[in-house]
Amino acid sequence: MDLSQILADNAVSRRFEDLSAATVDATTEAMIDSLACAVAGLHAPGIPEARDAFQRWGTSGCAVWGGFGHAPAPFAALLNASAMHALDYDDTDDKVPLHANGIVLPVLLADVEENHPDCDGKEFLTALAVGIDGAMRVGRAGGPKASRGWNYSVISGGIGAVLAVARLRHWDAKTTCDALGHQLAQTSGSLQSIIDGSLAKRFQPAMVVKNVLVATAMAQAGIDGPRNIFDGKAGFINLYQDGKFDREFVSKDMAGCALVDDLSLKPYPACRFTHAPIDLALELHQRGLRMADVKHLRIRVSGQAVNMVGRKFDCRTANVVDAQFSIAYTAALGLERGVLKIADFSEEAIRDERIGAFAAEKITIEAGESLPFLGMVPVYFEAELVNGSRVDIETTTVCGSPEKRMTENQFRAKLTDCLAYGNSAITTDVLLATVRALKNGAPVKSVNAMLATAGKAAVVETEVALA
Template identity: 55%
Template sequence: MSTSTGDVAEVLAGHAVSQSFADLDDATVEAALEVLFDTLACALGGLHSPGVPEARTALSVWGSGAVTIWGTTDTAPGPFAAVANGGALHALDYDDTDDEVPLHAASVVLPALLADLEENRPDCGGHEFLTALVVGLDGAMRVGRAGGPKGSRGWNYSVVSGGMGAALAIARLRRWNVDQAVSLLGHQLAQTAGSLQSIIDGTLAKRFQPAVVAKNVLFGAALTGAGIDGPRNVFDGRAGFVNLYQDGKFDRDVLLEGADRAAYLTDLSLKPYPACRFTHAPIDLTLQIRDAGITPQSVEHITFETSGQAFNMVGRTYDPATANIVDAQFCIAYTASVALHRGAVLIGDFADGALRDPAVAGFAADKITVQPTDDVDFLAMAPVTAHVRLTDGTERTFVGKIVSGSPQHRLTPEQLKAKADDCVQHGGAAVTADELWNTVHALAKDEPVTRLLELLARPSKGPGSR
């Protein structure tokens, strides 16, 4: 019996639960395969990142279960495996981004979806899994874009929107009807929270926020499956998503247009650098500066002009004495200094010793300044301008208009594999980039998901051991 309230959640849920693999565009399927490959590589790379092993130990007190903790021989109940896996996935800050919001769509969706699959549909084929993944990623992007970013209010949109996407993915995987899907969305609304303070304070809690939301979605799915209903007026209610998170401003056309074919997925960006997405345009620009023949020794000072949001997120001053990995991941000064000195920004550049390298860290602290400009849209990642003052007294100005890894400047399969190779070597994974690529792409031929899970269950050989 329908309990319709007319809330827009019903339309969104209807598109999600009725989605079929046969109706997905080839480009959408390819985008799903690439983000799956990229995200799992990031997770295997983050296995030993600060906080992640400690979290696995802390979670072990709740006992074993049926779900693989990736890169280990351990298992856990689905919600706690999702926390462990999601923490590893997000630890390197190397995972996908929807630049329009911005948010990390897969950081919540994938740990929840694979955990639910392993517990409830272990015989699932590739087509069913990919369809649910597409529904979830597209849904997270759709909710985020319809509201527009509210980072200025302190909301973390990977968390706020990602949970909604994960709920849609699980509803599709379980083949639920619209009422059940709406109920799960309602449970997620009841549990949603997501503060940016962990980023502002530079704490390791940041890497577990999406993971904990994945856990919450799985709890909500258990309640829904047991017939315990969630709020029905998910978006339009007096304390629903629109009023609570969006100040009453929400574009329903953005939420629903193309939802029947998950049309947004091809807009996801895959990162070329393991740092906050707002550092990418400055890194790209710094590499241009280096290619122009400018060396660190010839630089007196560099001033980056960025959007207001970029300044808020990554414009912090770098202090080599106190900086931790999160400070470095969210700092233009540090990442640009790495790019200028080393010609690349890789996972190893965020190891504790690297953060205090006298040349790189000292340059970041003393010779790089970031300032916001009203000439750039407040939320934009690009353009970025660099004013370079050289030791000979001359000044040069560089303008960067691209953001590598975006839909307009996609990473090639070769670049994605090179990134994955850096990840699996860093995490000591017992999986090669080619193995992972081939196994992921076999899902498009409807190969069973168990083959992918078998790869993820291979235990790591330890940090950087390969």
């Protein structure tokens, strides 16, 4: 039996009652976080241009979030997913890493709008948990192969999204496997857009969102897909995992979708590999240190962190993606200002010559030989101060992870910053209440109605928002 059969059987048989209260809460809070990130990204570089470019393929179908009209479901979902991922502020599974909600959530909300207008919140949260858990399960079973250039949000996220749609549509396992096969047939996931600092990076997960809706349409039409999706000669395990894959992990304790509980929500609008260094930079700030006090800052991180976010930062030539993927830039910001906001990653902000000079001349980033190559932690700071003294600090946890959750105040501050940056009149309280009502069975159309006008100067009150 191909592993896809096990995943499909599990996905289509899940019920809301199978989920623990903790998993329901984790699914809901991650959804709130993701939607706030989407509102914040509505006007990010590349997103308005994409909206204009895609109009040629139609202006009816599903809502393009923010009050930007409608588009055929695959393209509306693509645009919505692009906004969600644009600022690199959306959730991660730190152990892979991958962004699960950025693919699963836009697919499900588009499918609800197009095919299930009366879907209730419990059904939706069950499907969402199935999809997130599935993406994380496959990602962790294989382990990241970023050294070969694969983007795991793209590779594993598409599998999770197909499983989520299958659960929402109450498919049988055969149709689900066909859709998984179609998804495999069109999956790719190069990390080159990150390496080159290209805006294409923020569209990669979104392209998978479009492809998932195409794959599920073909499967529902009865078009068969590849059968040996995981175990075939050119299946997922051989193609993406070099034949190394923990099959037992995939099938262990599947019923509760509990991997969702292990999802991390980001406190800072930058690549997750910058977060532990930012935590330490903020600690130095809290101790009263500023850039002027530091003669040299040596930062030791994992080899993968150096690959992803350890490159030299030049404020004269850097673009927004370069800044989002720079330990040097983000650590300099944290040290000097004690806070990182979305506005710190605008084209104008990243030209700050003081921050840029410190990042380029005073910070050295090295791979620790004894550190796990793929680890986000531990991270070590060795700060040589102008006064001749030295400060050494380290961290083995990352803020926003299950071991170090954001406080309620930190979470609300993130939501408020996102909504304000997206020029939205949605309040933090309305966002929280609208999504949390799903746990009690409120209709999902309340969420879609809120998002349809999310970027407008005034919010159209939805009857269910505060129900």
